[in-house]
Amino acid sequence: MDAAAKVKVVNQYVEAFEKADINIIKAIYADNAVVEDPVGSEAHHGIDAIVAFYEGAFKMGAKLSLNETPRCAGNAVAFSFTVKVGDMTIEPIDVFRFDADGKIASMKAFWGPENVTQ
Amino acid sequence: MDAAAKVKVVNQYVEAFEKADINIIKAIYADNAVVEDPVGSEAHHGIDAIVAFYEGAFKMGAKLSLNETPRCAGNAVAFSFTVKVGDMTIEPIDVFRFDADGKIASMKAFWGPENVTQ
Numbered sequence: 200m201d202a203a204a205k206v207k208v209v210n211q212y213v214e215a216f217e218k219a220d221i222n223i224i225k226a227i228y229a230d231n232a233v234v235e236d237p238v239g240s241e242a243h244h245g246i247d248a249i250v251a252f253y254e255g256a257f258k259m260g261a262k263l264s265l266n267e268t269p270r271c272a273g274n275a276v277a278f279s280f281t282v283k284v285g286d287m288t289i290e291p292i293d294v295f296r297f298d299a300d301g302k303i304a305s306m307k308a309f310w311g312p313e314n315v316t317q
Numbered sequence: 318m319d320a321a322a323k324v325k326v327v328n329q330y331v332e333a334f335e336k337a338d339i340n341i342i343k344a345i346y347a348d349n350a351v352v353e354d355p356v357g358s359e360a361h362h363g364i365d366a367i368v369a370f371y372e373g374a375f376k377m378g379a380k381l382s383l384n385e386t387p388r389c390a391g392n393a394v395a396f397s398f399t400v401k402v403g404d405m406t407i408e409p410i411d412v413f414r415f416d417a418d419g420k421i422a423s424m425k426a427f428w429g430p431e432n433v434t435q
Contacts (some may be wrong), residue, residue: 202429202431203428220345221342237390237391238390238391238392238393239393240391240392243412259426266397266399267384267385267408268386268431268432270406270408270409270410270427270428270429270431270432271427271429271431272355272356272357272426272428272429273355273356273357273358274356274357275357276425276427277395277412277427278410279384279385279410281398290385290386291388292388292395292396292397292410294374294395294412295428296405308390309388309389309390309393309394309395310388310390311320311388311389311390311396313320313386313389314322314386314389316390
């Protein structure tokens with residue numbers, strides 16, 4: 200899986216929020232994926248829990264934009280971005296780890312209260 | 318370990334490069350730490366291997382500056398920064414995981430050829 204393929208998944212992720220399209224989420228995540236958002240909170244295990252998590256985010260109207268060029272390395276990509284939800288702005292760094300099929304096997308979101316403005 | 322303590326370690330890391338001070342590296346890393354830079358390459362296990370790795374980087378004159386506010390979450394911090402080494406610029410995202418003593422237990426650096434300019 201080359202860097203272009205990883206960055207494509209990042210762009211699909213942004214597009215999923217833009218269109219509130221849960222089918223994109225289903226397409227880019229592995230069935231047995233794990234999402235930890237933020238790191239340190241209880242993780243969402245498996246595609247059903249992950250879909251429920253993103254449906255909640257889409258319902259709140261969250262929209263994403265990339266801050267910088269994604270960093271691709273090994274089986275992973277790390278990227279800095281901005282989330283707008285109503286009047287709230289959050290600036291996380293997410294890390295996707297990909298499986299052998301190019302699906303996201305794990306997502307970890309790094310952000311805390313210091314990265315939230317209102 | 319609160320966010321301020323994690324950000325302090327990030328700033329000490331930048332300072333270590335600024336001063337080419339290997340004692341700062343010895344102070345912020347756990348003895349049994351693991352450094353994977355970039356992710357996907359062979360990791361450096363233990364403080365002796367880690368010190369050798371940074372001594373090499375210091376010898377090349379690498380200097381760091383943060384791009385954005387670090388993201389603190391759980392036992393970790395992720396941060397985007399710029400490395401200047403001679404005419405070369407690298408823009409990684411690093412993730413530090415801390416142990417119970419507030420030392421860096423693992424460092425993962427996410428960057429690839431797309432994040433290097435010359």
